Amino acid sequence: MIPGSKHIWKKYAIAMIWLLVLLWPLLGIHADGTLTFSETWSVWIWIAGVLLGLLMLVLAHRSSTSRMVRAPVAIAMEKINRLGKVMPGKVWMVLIISVSLLFPFLTDRYAQDVAINVLVYVCLGLGLNIVVGLAGMLDLGYIAFYGVGAYTYALLSIHYQFSFWLSLPIAACFAAIAGCIIGYPTLRMRGDYLAIVTLGFGEIVRIILNNWMELTNGPNGILGINAPGLMLPQFSNGIGFEYIYLKKLHYLYYIVLLLCVFTVIAVHRLNFSRIGRAWEAIREDETVAELMGVNIFRLKLLAYAMGAVFGGLAGAFFAARMRFVSPESFTFIESAMVLAMVVLGGMGSIPGIILGAMALIVLPELFREVELYRMLAFGAAMTVMMLFRPKGLIPAKRVGTRSEEREG
Amino acid sequence: MKKRLAVIMIALVSILFCISPAMAKTLTIGTMSPLTGPYAADGNDIANGAKTAVAIIEAEGGIPGYDKIEVVSQDTACDPRQAVAAANKLVNLGVVGVVGAYCSSSTIPASEVLNEEDIPMITPASTNEKVTERGLPYMFRVCGRDDDQSIAAGKFIKNYLKAKTVYIVDDKTTYSQGLAENVAKQCEKLGVSVVSHDHVNQGDKDFSAVLTKIKRANPDMLYMSLQNSSSGSLMAIQAKRFGLKCAILAQDAVYHPQFINIAKEAAQGVYFTFGYVDKTKPSYQKYYEKYKALFGEPGAYSAYAYDSAYVLLTAIKQAKSTDPAKIKAEIMGMNIQGASKPIKFFENGDSTANYIIQVVKGEEFVPFWNPETGTLY
Amino acid sequence: MPNQPILELKNVSSGYGSIDALKGVSLKVFPGEIVTMIGANGAGKTTTLMTICGIVPIKAGEIYYDGKPIHGCEPDTLAPKGLCQVPEGRRIFPRLKVEDNLEMGAFFRKDRQNMEKDMDHVFDLFPVLKERRKQLGGTLSGGEQQMLAIGRALMSKPRLLLLDEPSLGLAPLIVKRIFEIIHEINHREKTTILLVEQNANIALQSASRGYVLETGIIIMSDDAGALLQNPKIRKAYLGE
């Protein structure tokens, strides 16, 4: 949105009012022909409140009254900036790492649970980022890999008592294979055709999980999955080793943190390798990339496979943490959520995606207080965020347009 | 000027913060159910049922030692991940017990979380056997189990309808499919042949393909095991439109006033397996009046949710403590007439079941046949 | 020559992103003239026309049409004012019939009866289009497409016509014919024409005045005849 132009704002405001007026008849008219506007007031008060809040924000931003708030913030920002200059990036890294290490000691279990969710989704977001952000292919069925990873560990754990750590690479492999299977028919497609095909594959995987009773136990899900375990030294009867299941929330937190750090490093390094460069070239201009010696089919498949690997790892952890999997966790709306994290955070930008995952997990949790309104607010927030920051919260330092978007 | 404004604002904010923390002592219980998403209807019924129980207990004098009973409702959206988050949230809020959840796939992981903290959980709606068969000490169930219900259904098919062929349709959810399989087993045991066990998908609206198949198979009875009442009513409407002549038996998830509202003529004569609710009992009347006053017409799970919360609060009242072990002891010893049924718990946390056959007549469900005695009401 | 220019650019800079494709271009077009703008590929000729029409955002400077400012106007408000462009590459609608293509040129006009007449007029100018009026635009040959594009623009009854590279990719004979028609339009309908061409030779022969554009700057402007004789121009643009 181009702010500043009064004209545009006025037009926009009129459109907004138009929309709200149109929503009105749906509010109070009931199917039996009666009108009950009493209940609708609460909705209107909410909407009016939110609008008023936004208006106040805009006004405060415009006028000097906000200087009261802005001045200290600006000073603080400046100080932080100065600090940022004084302190090298490594110091910040240490700070972030220490905060994330100390997190379970500072917070209660609800916060830890939300943090675990955030970290799982960071892994997912970064994995999808390889496909969407780096290689520039729109994937609406990404959650399928998450499902494959989760079921792989679940089945290995139930039937063969595989340990979590051993299952991780196996789950990753299976997800990668699934990625190649899904990727193969889509190689020749572009843009939105890709979107619907991946969406279709995602749905197919979910329906198979739901219907293949012998393997997946269908909608009943799989129960009794082992939590991740560790060999810990035991000193009671001399020195021995005992296998301990790490069920407690903070153990799980550290495991997923580890997974997440691995993902961040791996994605970062891939991005800055010859492979990442080739992906970027494909995203920028597929035709030219191929003419410059990049085997685009192989690299696209690789992008799917690598994206799937991180999805699979996250899935395996999800299974280990819930100790229960069922197909309900792998619906299209989950894929859309992960995509939203990537786009909202800023495609191709690792800190952006971390922030995006935080925003999209924490926002609905914050809105938990308003129960019924939470998804309404969430949807509106998503649109509003896109309107204000179409390139994402933290855009990648250089985000390329996808090749087919260029004219001519 | 600016300084003064800032001081005033800080003062205002701190006053606001000071007021809100409880001067009064509050007892908090939680509910978990899908308040958004496809099962929001049942989810809201559950939250409302629990609130009704609180209202009644408070009207009867509340719980000694507490000035106020608060209900915190959390949304699970029928998604295991959100259910776990909701459970953790409830733990944080310091609830003494939880009523919920709805989908078995939410109840199972959420109960693991709650049991880690020894918080009693009473489910009003999750009928999967696994819910109570994992040996969790603080897991209770007020509604019936899939296997109980299928026995009643089997008896009805064999003894009353005297059907020879049955066509079973489920919509592939933990609950509906489990039940359908149990019914199929019962039928085989009783020598009724299952023509086909077909599946549709959850959320489908168009059943024309499967109904055409049923029409061709021409069974004596259609067993309809669907996850929610709206799917059930859609199937009933279309069955009628296709001119299906066989009897239709459905189960408790389809049992909802909505079913009759939507299906209208098509609902007439559809049979249901459902717990026997004696609407003449004062306990039911008490609940019904309060619920109606607060939230309007009750839904299928409202009464179970009400009973769950009622059992929990009564146990706390009698135990005079929120200690989980004591609450459990009280619950196990309980033998009361709830709104939905007489309630008595077994060792594993399940409670007595009393499934009967009901039928739609006019605008309501009426008791029809008693499987225990084999007699009509 | 009247004093009031029909089109005037004052120090116009424009372009996408951080790079300015035009760096302070000023030019004037007077009513009834054919003015040409020549320059190499990438010099900014097309950008100039697109800036005039409001497609490329203007960053600095002013544009006046008929004495009124039009910078910052929505592109679609210009055609009703009589300012129409035949863009580079012709941009006919390939999946619309020839007559529908023409109809689109008169979309904003309310007078349907006159439209039929105008269409006949276009068919007089380009008889080949009449033969192909039921064909899809995309099936026409390059020259026919160019004629269609010009015809479509004429349907809006323009007072100022901007022509971008009408000779591009056409056989010499066709180019000759196109330029004859351009002259006819200029003469008969008194339509002012701003012509952008890479083929400096033919452009300068048909125009009354010319501007030479290089990397977003106008480096020379003169009568067409003078430019044609200018040794520098002959060297740089006429391949001698």
Place this chain on the structure above:
Amino acid sequence: MSQLLLQKISVQFGGLLALSQVEFELGSGEIVGLIGPNGAGKTTVFNVITGVYRTSEGDVVLSGGSILGKRPYEIFDLGVARTFQNIRLFSNMTAVENAMVALHCRSRIGVIGSILRTRSQRKEERQIREKSREALAFMGLEKYSDTIAHNLPYGLQRRLEISRALASGPKILLLDEPAAGMNPSESMALMEDIARIADLGITILLVEHDMKVVMGVCRRLIVIDHGVKIAEGKPVEIRKNPMVIEAYLGQPAE
């Protein structure tokens, strides 16, 4: 020795014959100009050689082996690099990265090596970068190696395209209107650069409208019109060929 040989190439789009029975030969280290009016099929020739288009007839032979039916990246790997008529850089990547992409096919480290940042990966990466910088330096772009491509001035973008093509060390370089949009002095410099490239032993096929450039650097010219080769020979001969004059050069300005 013939480096590249086109044998009776025909290309069809729908019903339209874009190229018909075109054949010519490029010798090692030669600079050959390919000229003709717009739409004559010059770019189509490039697309056939680089594998973008399928031919309906004919064969393309590179250093003795047919490359017909190979994918574009394989042909690039075999040593045929090109530039584009409308500049097509990876416009959001830096200059040096653009060149590094061209070295993708000359490097081998896989996913695991990249994630682990092994010593050999770092070594290879360093080598690629050095080679790319050399290619940039060859075209006088050493100052701009870390500039985002779309921020470069037009002329330099053209040069970057050539550097990118050179980075992989090709045997044949196809230049599609490299002087388009350059001012006369830039074109002059470009002519020298083209000559320098040829001195490296790289065969150059040049499509160009700027007759001065073409006549200046090419030792041999091929003229096509409407998909048909109408003339081939030394610049002086071509300039006098009546068919060429009619089809392309047009009547000289009087």
Place this chain on the structure above:
Amino acid sequence: MEFFIQQTINGLTLGGIYALIALGYTMVYGIIQLINFAHGEFFAAGGYLGVILLSFLVSRGYLETHPWLCLGGSLVLAMAYCAALAMAVEKVAYKPLRFASRLSVLLSALGMSIFLQNGLMLTQGVYDKPYPSIFSHGNIEFGNITVSYLQIIILVATVSLLVLLNILVFKTRIGKAMRATAQDKVMTSLLGISSNRIISITFAIGAALAAAAGIMVGLYYGSVRYDMGFVPGIKAFAAAVLGGIGNITGAMLGGLIIGMVEIYGAGYISGQYKDVFAFIILIGVLYFRPTGIMGENIDDTRI
């Protein structure tokens, strides 16, 4: 054979509804290359408006006396309402992003979809709304084949809407302008055609068709529900792509194919996998024809 004919009739009914929704997707996509995720919500809103209007008419007793008038009137009103709603949504959520990356608009559309769906839930409640039963149980029987009146009404209404749309798009000035805008937005604005207005109109038409589909679904299945737009939305999107997104005839064809495949799949093979069949057909077709059945083979490798 009877079974096959019966299933074909069922498939046509379902396919017709998908086709109506798919048209909105394809038209919007054709003009601004946006997958309008909120499109399914217009369908749901149409269904709700239909139930509101019809119930109102029932309560006043008009439905008994003038059933066809009431039905037609409600249809037109609901279509007009949804058209206006879609235009407003476009102005609020998509127009400011006209020059942003396509994924941003996609996400904005997703947000709008969640917003509208939950808005509908909050205002109209979580329970199903029953449709007044008109023509609901009448049917014609040929031997074992049953065709209900509603199926006939739906088929007739669908076909006539499709014909109307075809006339609108291919014969009228505004339709030609829509197609022109889809082909080249810059050029149309140079010709004085306001692309913003054309885009608004496109949204309006698409939503109106979806609203009509919503009412028909409501009548046919007997009830509407706040989340009814989601699944048919996805199916219709698949149908639009299958036919070649951006192509109007393709969307109709795609809708019919998806509807038929689903019904045949459920009827002959297995009900639980019917969505799988639909998607497999989609993927199979796209594998061999990457731009869909009727899609243009855009040669985007041109250099």
